Amino acid sequence: xxxxxxxxxxxxxxxxxxxxxxxxxxxxxxxxxxxxxxxxxxxxxxxxxxxxxxxxxxxxxxxxxxxxxxxxxxxxxxxxxxxxxxxxxxxxxxxxxxxxxxxxxxxxxxxxxxxxxxxxxxxxxxxxxxxxxxxxxxxxxxxxxxxxxxxxxxxxxxxxxxxxxxxxxx
Numbered sequence: 001x002x003x004x005x006x007x008x009x010x011x012x013x014x015x016x017x018x019x020x021x022x023x024x025x026x027x028x029x030x031x032x033x034x035x036x037x038x039x040x041x042x043x044x045x046x047x048x049x050x051x052x053x054x055x056x057x058x059x060x061x062x063x064x065x066x067x068x069x070x071x072x073x074x075x076x077x078x079x080x081x082x083x084x085x086x087x088x089x090x091x092x093x094x095x096x097x098x099x100x101x102x103x104x105x106x107x108x109x110x111x112x113x114x115x116x117x118x119x120x121x122x123x124x125x126x127x128x129x130x131x132x133x134x135x136x137x138x139x140x141x142x143x144x145x146x147x148x149x150x151x152x153x154x155x156x157x158x159x160x161x162x163x164x165x166x167x168x169x170x
Contacts, residue, residue, distance in 0.1 A: 007089045007163045010045050012120075013102075014094040017049025017077040019138050021094065022057045023065060023149050024120065027156040030070035039164040048080045050101065058138065060145045082106060085113065092120050092159065094152075095133040124158040 012024035025047035032040040057065075057075050065072045078084070085091065085106060091113070093099045099117045103110070119132040126132060134152060137145040 006167050008042055008044065009088045010043065010090045010092065010159075010163070011084065011088045012045070012047040012092050012094075013080060013098050014047075014049050015098070015136055016051045016053035016138075017047055017079070018053060018058045019061050019136060019145075020134060020148070020152055021047035021049060022072070022075050022077070023061050023152050024092070024094075024156050026065045026070055026072050026075070027068075027153050028160055030065070030068060031157065031160050033070070036160060036164060039167070040160065043163060043167070046084075048078045048084055050080060050098070052077070052079050060137070060142060061149065064146060064149045082109065085109060088116060090123070090163075091117050092123060093117070094120060094136075097133075120152070120155045120159060124155055124162065 010028065012021040012028075014021040025045050028040075028045040032043065032045070055077065057072060057077070062072055080102070085102065086109065091099075091102065093102075096119055099119065102113065102117060106113070120134060121132045134155070135148060137148040140148075
C-alpha cells in the first residue's frame with residue numbers, strides 16, 4: 001500500500017475485464033454512492049484485465065449490476081498497463097494467477113507493487129490454504145454466473161469495510 005498506508009486507489013483485475021472485475025468495480029462504486037459516501041469519498045475504484053476481448057461488460061454482469069439499481073453505462077474495459085499499476089494503492093485479482101502474471105510481466109515494478117497485490121478473498125482474510133480464486137463465470141450459464149457474482153459482491157462489501165477501517169486508523 002502507499003507510504004501513508006491509506007488506500008485511495010483500488011484496481012480490480014481479471015482475465016478480460018468484462019465479468020468479475022467490472023462487477024467488483026461497480027459494486028464498490030455503488031457502495032460508495034449509497035452506503036459509504038463519506039467514508040469512501042477519497043477512494044477511487046477501477047478495473048482492468050489482461051486481454052482486450054470485448055468493448056463492453058458481459059450482458060450478465062450489466063444485468064446483475066443494474067438489478068442492484070446501479071448504473072454501469074459508462075463502463076469501458078481496459079487492459080492492465082504499467083502506468084495503471086503504478087498509481088494503485090491496492091490491486092485485487094480474482095485469481096492467484098492474475099497476480100503471478102503481474103509479478104512476471106512487470107518484474108521491474110516489484111518494489112513498487114510490494115504489499116499491494118492480493119486476491120479478493122485473500123485481502124478479506126481467507127487463509128492461504130483455502131481456495132483464494134473466484135472462477136471466471138464467462139459462458140457457464142446464468143445460474144452459475146449469478147452465483148459467482150454474488151461471491152464477488154459479498155467479498156467486495158468486506159473489502160470496502162476493511163478499506164474504511166484501514167483508512168480510519170491513519
